[in-house]
Amino acid sequence: MPIPAPIQQFIDGLSETAPARYDDLRAVIFNGSLKRSPEPSQTDGLLAIPRRIFEQVGVRVDEVRTADRVIPPGVYPDMTEQGYDADEFPEIYRSLVEPADIVILAGPIWLGDQSSLTRVIIERLYAYSGETNDRGQWSYYGKVGGALTTGNEDGGKHVNAQLLYALQHIGLTVPPQAETYWVGEAGPGPSYLDPEHGGERNAWTTRNAVFMAWNLLHMARMLRDAGGIPGHGxxxxxWDLSQPDHPNPEYRR
Incomplete structure (x- = not known):
């Protein structure tokens, strides 16, 4: 998605004066748009800002548009073991999430809440939260998380609060101001990419998208340089919670 020229020039200038190197970091973005590619996604329009910043400083960015993939709902790591014919999420987790330093949950608002496809990703990420790293910590320790939401109805803060809570609950670190959103007028108002009244012209949303991207980069850099979250405690x-075979990761902990 193209970014308006003045915004692109501004964020590129910030990248040129970055206080550290970030080219050893990886980011994975989950776009919960209900639209399949190549149909334009309003969420993808706003994602263009953090994606541009990441790419300008050398971060590898992988994006998953959930509607394009076969990802069944559920809280098991591999849903083919629960009767589904196919499940792409185990490979997505191993190849994109596990090596990532930054995880962004993004998507639209429908009926005042996150899209069903965004919720599916939360459930599937949660399914792996019972795994541990070489320190015995939960698998998401050392990663940072952010949230991005678009729509033309109320609920931006509500949705992002849910997304950020979910990410920190399974072990990711949430930096300050690690979210941004665009909501136009209530009802059938303008969407983010609408040329005259959309979010590309909204300085508040643009500023928060820039802050989100850099706060994620700074925190990811700090955690990588520190070797992750300290393992003490x-x-x-x-811990033995005496229910190791329980199907819910909460009870396997």
Missing amino acids: TNADE
Whole structure:
């Protein structure tokens, strides 16, 4: 998605004066748009800002548009073991999420809440939260998370609060101001990419998108340089909750 020239020039200038290197970092973005590619996505329009910043400083960015993939709902790591014919999420997790330093949940608002496809990704990420790293910490320790929401009805803060809560609950670190959103007028108002009244002309949304991107980069850099979250007092292997075979990750912890 193209970014208006003045905004692009501004964010490119910030990238040129970055205080650290970020080219060893990886980011994965989940776009919960209900539209399949190549249909334009309003969410993808706003994602163009953090994506541009990441790419300008050398971060590898992988994006998953959930509508394009076969990802069944559920809280098991591999839903083919629960009767589904196919499940692409195990490979997405291993190849994109596991090596990522930054995870962004993005999507539209429908009926005042996150899209069904955004919720599916939360459930599937949650399914892997019972795995541990080499310190015995939950698998998402050391990663940072952010949220981005678009729509033309109320609910931006509500949706992002849910997304950020979910990310920190499964172990990701949420930096300050790690979210942005665009909502136009209530009802059938303008969408983000509408040429005259859309969000590309909204300085508040643009500013927050820039802040989100840089706060994610700064926190990811700090965690990578520190070797992750200290393991002292956060070793899950030291705890036996006596229900190791329970299907819900909460009870397997």
